[in-house]
Amino acid sequence: MADCIFCKIAAGEIPSTKVYEDDLCLAFRDLNPQAPTHILVIPKDHIQSVDEIDASNEAVVGHIFSVIAKVAKDEGLDKGYRVVSNIGEQGQQTVPHLHFHIIGGRDMTWPPG
Numbered sequence: 001m002a003d004c005i006f007c008k009i010a011a012g013e014i015p016s017t018k019v020y021e022d023d024l025c026l027a028f029r030d031l032n033p034q035a036p037t038h039i040l041v042i043p044k045d046h047i048q049s050v051d052e053i054d055a056s057n058e059a060v061v062g063h064i065f066s067v068i069a070k071v072a073k074d075e076g077l078d079k080g081y082r083v084v085s086n087i088g089e090q091g092q093q094t095v096p097h098l099h100f101h102i103i104g105g106r107d108m109t110w111p112p113g
């Protein structure tokens with residue numbers, strides 16, 4: 001999608017620090033890390049948010065979750081980690097392209113703010 005920053009990262013038009021890539025998805029380090037490990041996993045095709053997941057695109061989301069588990073293992077997050085997807089205005093989503101944050105390397109707090 002034109003003017004989507006994560007579409008541009010997926011296309012290689014904006015540089016990123018990639019940790020995993022295949023035909024369907026990309027994982028790269030967050031520009032503004034909130035923990036020692038902070039990685040974003042995105043589908044290469046544009047989906048706005050979790051709110052747009054349906055039967056037509058659910059397969060890629062399942063694939064992304066297997067990639068999340070692999071990336072977490074590769075990053076050594078054996079003590080645990082958190083997967084977050086912010087959705088819309090109240091969810092504090094700032095980039096309107098579906099992404100899952102993998103956050104780890106420190107103790108998390110609950111409830112989230």
Ligand code: DGP
Pocket residue numbers: 005014016017028029030031032040085086092093094095096
């Ligand atoms: P969210 O607020 O859930 O929409 O998260 C968007 C995240 O994307 C935020 O943690 C910062 C990150 N981010 C924004 N622009 C870029 C970028 O150009 N490169 C990288 N690596 N991360 C970005």
